[in-house]
Amino acid sequence: MTNKLFTVIAEILEVPSTAITAQTSAATEKHWDSLRHMQIIFAVEDAFGVHFRDEEIPLLTSVQAISNALASYGANPV
Numbered sequence: 001m002t003n004k005l006f007t008v009i010a011e012i013l014e015v016p017s018t019a020i021t022a023q024t025s026a027a028t029e030k031h032w033d034s035l036r037h038m039q040i041i042f043a044v045e046d047a048f049g050v051h052f053r054d055e056e057i058p059l060l061t062s063v064q065a066i067s068n069a070l071a072s073y074g075a076n077p078v
Helices: 003-013 034-048 063-072
Strands: none
Touching (some): 003 063, 034 063
């Protein structure tokens, strides 16, 4: 897990990057609603130069899931 990914997600959620962990998810973070979920997806895609498939997006509801998806695309989440 990396500071870059944490920073991107923290900016969208409007929380300190130190508040983001691999376990941060839509279920644990009150600011992670459906609108911010899409903002996170778009920001991560831009930051890491990937494009998630439409069917993946609903499954990317945690930092760990996003990190795993980035790795599957060969993107280094560092």
